Amino acid sequence: MEVKRIDPYAIWWSPEGVIAVATSSSGIYLFTIDSEKVLNGSANLSTNVFNRKKLECTVVSGSDRAVSMCFGPFNVTLGYSLLAVVVESGSAYVFTRYQDLRQTIAGLYSSVCWHGSDLILASYFPIADKEVEHTETELEFGSRISIFNPEKQLSTTLDRILSGKVLDMRCKDGKLLVLLNDNSIKLYNFLTGEWKDIKEPSDIRCFGIDICDSGILSASTRSIRCGDKETLIDNNNSGVFISYKSKYAVIYANGQTANTRSTVRNNGNEVTEDAKASLDSTSLAIPKICGQCLGAAIHPSLPMGVVLVNSQSSDWQYPILSWSSVNFSVFPLKQFETPFQNISECTADAAWLCLQLHGQIDKQTLNSNLLGPVEPTHRVNSNIQATDLYMTLKDLFLSEWFSDMRYKWYLSSEEDRSGVVYKMRREIGKALSNLNTNNYSIIDRCIMTLYSQYTSEYKDDDDALQVTIKGDFLTESFKLNANTQQGTLISDSNREWKQCAITLLPILSSKVGRSLDNQFMRYLDLPTVIRNNETSNSGYVAEALMKAASFCIFNGTQW
Structure with a gap:
C-alpha cells in the first residue's frame, strides 16, 4: 500500500515556551500557550489558550516548506532565542523575535540544530561515480557538518565526509547525534573529535532520534530503541515521531487508520506487556490520537506535550486548534511522584x-x-x-x-x-x-x-x-x-x-x-x-x- 506523503518533522518549542509549527502550504506559525490552564486541566475550546502569529517571511512558505528547524538557547543579551530554519530547497535562515529575518546562510543544507550559541548545519552535495550511470533519482549524496556562530560570523567544518544526506540531528552534553537517509545513526563527540557508529545502514526506515539518559533513543517503523534495549511495534506502513526531555519521551507511531499508537519510552496504550518489560523506565501513559500524527514535541521545562494530527478525534479530551486542515493540541504529562519519603533532612x-x-x-x-x-x-x-x-x-x-x-x-x-x-x-x-x-x-x-x-x-x-x-x-x-x-x-x-x-x-x-x-x-x-x-x-x-x-x-x- 502506498504511504501518503505527510509534512516533514518540523515542530519545536522555544525556551520561552513559544511553539513553531511548519505546514506544507502555509509557512511557519508561532503559538504561545496558556501553560497554567493546560497543566491544571481547565483549558477548553472556549478559553483563550492559544495565541497564533504567522512568521511573515516569503522565503519560508508555499512549496519551499521547512524540513528542519530548531530554537537556540535563550540569549540574555538579545532577550529572546533565535530560530534556525532549513527549507526544502536547501537554504538556511536565522530569525529573530520570531518575525524578522536576521540572516541567510548560503549553501545547500538538509538539517540544523544548536550547540549552545553555535549553529550546527548539515550540508549535502552529489557524489558522482564515473563507473556507474545514475539517474537523477538514484543520485548519491555526501554530507558535511559545519559549526557556525551567528554573532561572531565564524564557521568551521568537521573533517569527515558522511555518506548520504543528513535527515535529522540532535545535540546534547557535547555530543551530536546524526540520522542519515540510509537509516544509519552516527554520534560525534565535540571534546574528543571522534565519530562513533550507533546504527548500521538498514532498509528499515528510522524516523526519529534523540539523546536520553539511558543512551541513544531512536524510533523506526519496526521498533523503538532506548540504549541497548528495544521494543517492537506493529507499524510497518507509517512513520514515528519522537521528542525527549528529561524523563519524558513522547513517541507517536502513525498508522494509516485510526489505530494510531502512542507511547512514552516503554509504555504505550497498545504496547504488549512483554514489550513493556523490555525497557526499564517509569511508565507514563499519554492519550491515543485518531488520525495521522504529523509531529510531537515536549515543553523545554514544563510537563506538557504538543501534537499535530491530520484529523480531529472525538475521543481527544484536550483543546484542539485547527488551521490549514492540520489540528494542533497540547496536553499535560503525568507528574512523577516523589520516590523517596525517608530521605535525610538536608x-x-x-x-x-x-x-x-x-x-x-x-x-x-x-x-x-x-x-x-x-x-x-x-x-x-x-x-x-x-x-x-x-x-x-x-x-x-x-x-x-x-x-x-x-x-x-x-x-x-x-x-x-x-x-x-x-x-x-x-x-x-x-x-x-x-x-x-x-x-x-x-x-x-x-x-x-x-x-x-x-x-x-x-x-x-x-x-x-x-x-x-x-x-x-x-x-x-x-x-x-x-x-x-x-x-x-x-x-x-x-x-x-x-x-x-x-x-x-x-x-x-x-x-x-x-x-x-x-x-x-x-x-x-x-x-x-x-x-x-x-x-x-x-x-x-x-x-x-x-x-x-x-x-x-x-x-x-x-x-
Whole structure:
C-alpha cells in the first residue's frame, strides 16, 4: 500500500515556551500557550489558550516548506532565542523575535540544530561515480557538518565526509547525534573529535532520534530503541515521531487508520506487556490520537506535550486548534511522584532528589554516593524536610505568578530588572518561610540560576589559572592553582557564593580542563563533590547543589 506523503518533522518549542509549527502550504506559525490552564486541566475550546502569529517571511512558505528547524538557547543579551530554519530547497535562515529575518546562510543544507550559541548545519552535495550511470533519482549524496556562530560570523567544518544526506540531528552534553537517509545513526563527540557508529545502514526506515539518559533513543517503523534495549511495534506502513526531555519521551507511531499508537519510552496504550518489560523506565501513559500524527514535541521545562494530527478525534479530551486542515493540541504529562519519603533532612539531599527526578542520576547512585550518615554540618537548615523543600520550590516555579514575573524580567531594561528581582526574592522568601527558614542565600541561588547565563574568561599566570565568572547578578574572580587544584579568592563581594565556587571549580577544572561551558554546572561530577569536599565547606556545597536543583526544576535537562 502506498504511504501518503505527510509534512516533514518540523515542530519545536522555544525556551520561552513559544511553539513553531511548519505546514506544507502555509509557512511557519508561532503559538504561545496558556501553560497554567493546560497543566491544571481547565483549558477548553472556549478559553483563550492559544495565541497564533504567522512568521511573515516569503522565503519560508508555499512549496519551499521547512524540513528542519530548531530554537537556540535563550540569549540574555538579545532577550529572546533565535530560530534556525532549513527549507526544502536547501537554504538556511536565522530569525529573530520570531518575525524578522536576521540572516541567510548560503549553501545547500538538509538539517540544523544548536550547540549552545553555535549553529550546527548539515550540508549535502552529489557524489558522482564515473563507473556507474545514475539517474537523477538514484543520485548519491555526501554530507558535511559545519559549526557556525551567528554573532561572531565564524564557521568551521568537521573533517569527515558522511555518506548520504543528513535527515535529522540532535545535540546534547557535547555530543551530536546524526540520522542519515540510509537509516544509519552516527554520534560525534565535540571534546574528543571522534565519530562513533550507533546504527548500521538498514532498509528499515528510522524516523526519529534523540539523546536520553539511558543512551541513544531512536524510533523506526519496526521498533523503538532506548540504549541497548528495544521494543517492537506493529507499524510497518507509517512513520514515528519522537521528542525527549528529561524523563519524558513522547513517541507517536502513525498508522494509516485510526489505530494510531502512542507511547512514552516503554509504555504505550497498545504496547504488549512483554514489550513493556523490555525497557526499564517509569511508565507514563499519554492519550491515543485518531488520525495521522504529523509531529510531537515536549515543553523545554514544563510537563506538557504538543501534537499535530491530520484529523480531529472525538475521543481527544484536550483543546484542539485547527488551521490549514492540520489540528494542533497540547496536553499535560503525568507528574512523577516523589520516590523517596525517608530521605535525610538536608538541602543537599533535596537537591539530589530534584536531580534524580529529572533524570540526572539513578536511584542506586543516589543511595550509594550520598545517603547514609549525614553530619549536622551538611545541613543548611535541619528543620527543612527535603521533599517539602522540593515541592515548595517546584510549585512556586510552575506558578502563574512566577511565570509572569519571568517574562517581566525578560522584557525589562537593565535598570528595571532589580525591581523585578526584588519581588521574586520576596515571594520565594514567603514560600520558604512556611518551612521555617529565611535562608536568602538559597533564594538568591534560585534566582541567579533561573535568570543568569555565565561567561568565563581565563588568564594564565605561571602555574595558576585566573577564572572570572560574569553573570547578570554576580561577577567573581578566582585563581585556580594547576598543581594543587585549590581556588584562591580574588574579589571580595558575595562571600558565600565564592565559597561555593571555590569548592566546585577545582572539580570542574579537572573534569573538563580549561574549556568551561557557559552554563558551567553542566559538567560537574556532583557525587565526587559530595564525597571529597571538606567538612568546613559542606554547607556551601549543599547550597551549590540547591542551585543546580532549582535549575533542574525549571529547565529540565537544559544544563
